[in-house]
Amino acid sequence: MNIKLIDIREPILKENQATAEQLAARFAEARVFVVNLMSSPGAGKTSLVVKTLEGLKHRMRIAVVEGDVVSTVDAERVASTGAQTVQINTHGACHIDAAMLGRAVQELDLEALDMLIVENVGNLVCPAEFVLGESMRAMILSVPEGHDKPLKYPLMFTETSALLINKLDLMPHTDFDLQACRDAVTSLNPDMRIFEISCRTGQGIDGWVDWLEQRAGGSQ
Amino acid sequence: MNIKLIDIREPILKENQATAEQLAARFAEARVFVVNLMSSPGAGKTSLVVKTLEGLKHRMRIAVVEGDVVSTVDAERVASTGAQTVQINTHGACHIDAAMLGRAVQELDLEALDMLIVENVGNLVCPAEFVLGESMRAMILSVPEGHDKPLKYPLMFTETSALLINKLDLMPHTDFDLQACRDAVTSLNPDMRIFEISCRTGQGIDGWVDWLEQRAGGSQ
Numbered sequence: 001m002n003i004k005l006i007d008i009r010e011p012i013l014k015e016n017q018a019t020a021e022q023l024a025a026r027f028a029e030a031r032v033f034v035v036n037l038m039s040s041p042g043a044g045k046t047s048l049v050v051k052t053l054e055g056l057k058h059r060m061r062i063a064v065v066e067g068d069v070v071s072t073v074d075a076e077r078v079a080s081t082g083a084q085t086v087q088i089n090t091h092g093a094c095h096i097d098a099a100m101l102g103r104a105v106q107e108l109d110l111e112a113l114d115m116l117i118v119e120n121v122g123n124l125v126c127p128a129e130f131v132l133g134e135s136m137r138a139m140i141l142s143v144p145e146g147h148d149k150p151l152k153y154p155l156m157f158t159e160t161s162a163l164l165i166n167k168l169d170l171m172p173h174t175d176f177d178l179q180a181c182r183d184a185v186t187s188l189n190p191d192m193r194i195f196e197i198s199c200r201t202g203q204g205i206d207g208w209v210d211w212l213e214q215r216a217g218g219s220q
Numbered sequence: 221m222n223i224k225l226i227d228i229r230e231p232i233l234k235e236n237q238a239t240a241e242q243l244a245a246r247f248a249e250a251r252v253f254v255v256n257l258m259s260s261p262g263a264g265k266t267s268l269v270v271k272t273l274e275g276l277k278h279r280m281r282i283a284v285v286e287g288d289v290v291s292t293v294d295a296e297r298v299a300s301t302g303a304q305t306v307q308i309n310t311h312g313a314c315h316i317d318a319a320m321l322g323r324a325v326q327e328l329d330l331e332a333l334d335m336l337i338v339e340n341v342g343n344l345v346c347p348a349e350f351v352l353g354e355s356m357r358a359m360i361l362s363v364p365e366g367h368d369k370p371l372k373y374p375l376m377f378t379e380t381s382a383l384l385i386n387k388l389d390l391m392p393h394t395d396f397d398l399q400a401c402r403d404a405v406t407s408l409n410p411d412m413r414i415f416e417i418s419c420r421t422g423q424g425i426d427g428w429v430d431w432l433e434q435r436a437g438g439s440q
Contacts, residue, residue, distance in 0.1 A: 152288055
């Protein structure tokens with residue numbers, strides 16, 4: 001085959017790390033479990049946030065930071081559940097960085113929270129590079145995106161500890177190979193906890209919610 | 221509702237514009253029609269490239285530049301059609317810039333081509349900001365991503381002149397509202413040419429291919 005390979009390196013933003021460490025210390029002091037939730041656009045992050053709030057809101061005090069390039073569409077959906085919601089508009093930036101989250105957190109009373117869910121900008125690339133001082137990183141891969149995504153966006157799959165395979169209800173209408181996906185993920189990240197879910201049908205949500213509550217409790 | 225708004229500005233890379241203008245001059249001199257194809261991960265860019273090559277390869281001389289963070293998965297699929305394929309691995313960068321394309325183009329004999337298709341990195345944010353000296357920008361939105369994407373990623377929808385709504389075969393299994401999507405797109409970009417397609421079933425591909433051939437011919 002006729003393929004030429006060209007590599008281009010990208011400098012890594014190291015100042016983000018220092019800011020994230022300061023945030024992590026604040027979260028630890030306030031005993032807030034922080035989840036950084038990432039995925040492609042349209043994979044179902046907001047739907048999962050809403051389902052998670054529905055499942056946990058009577059068990060824990062949870063706030064949400066919504067990251068979007070523009071608009072408050074998702075924040076409005078989340079706020080309608082009654083959860084305190086802070087919108088970050090990045091205006092062009094394709095990810096949230098620790099400084100942005102730090103500004104958003106100023107709007108919250110961390111002492112009055114058990115959990116903070118950060119819904120990152122829809123992007124399978126850069127958010128994986130920007131740590132936010134979070135307790136856990138979770139990602140969603142939706143079935144229609146295809147099972148080859150771990151091979152093409154490996155950093156996201158290695159830098160997260162929970163993977164939610166969403167839109168499982170669409171499996172019969174696609175050629176998504178669940179075992180191939182699981183194998184690819186496990187070869188990149190043997191410790192990845194994988195949940196098979198459908199926010200549409202509710203399949204698998206209870207398992208995720210119970211596990212998340214345990215993780216949050218265990219870390220405090 | 222309890223929403224706070226925080227805005228963060230991102231500096232725009234202006235040097236990219238100058239490099240893109242140099243590329244555009246080279247493409248014009250060689251009479252090559254260059255398509256910059258963008259979308260979220262898994263929306264169907266590579267499938268569309270393959271379908272487009274199948275439709276046009278006996279009518280035009282077409283090469284493909286594949287942009288990926290890592291891997292040659294897509295390039296291998298494209299090269300298997302017989303088309304000359306150059307792989308750009310951005311190693312972390314979430315978009316192709318004009319300098320990267322310039323290096324890739326050195327591997328091609330532009331004089332021997334009628335069309336160059338550039339498959340950008342799967343990302344609905346940053347690629348829209350980086351002009352490549354292209355003749356036309358096209359984007360794919362796949363049905364499972366949802367009809368709200370124009371509201372959330374407006375730059376991509378304003379900076380492209382053709383929109384392919386792909387995976388139309390999944391419409392019955394989602395709550396995608398085609399008219400709402402069309403209305404949102406048209407309000408952002410009244411001149412957008414919209415194609416409703418399914419790379420899986422072949423629906424709408426002929427219309428796209430014929431239109432693309434006309435556009436390419438008309439610009440030369």
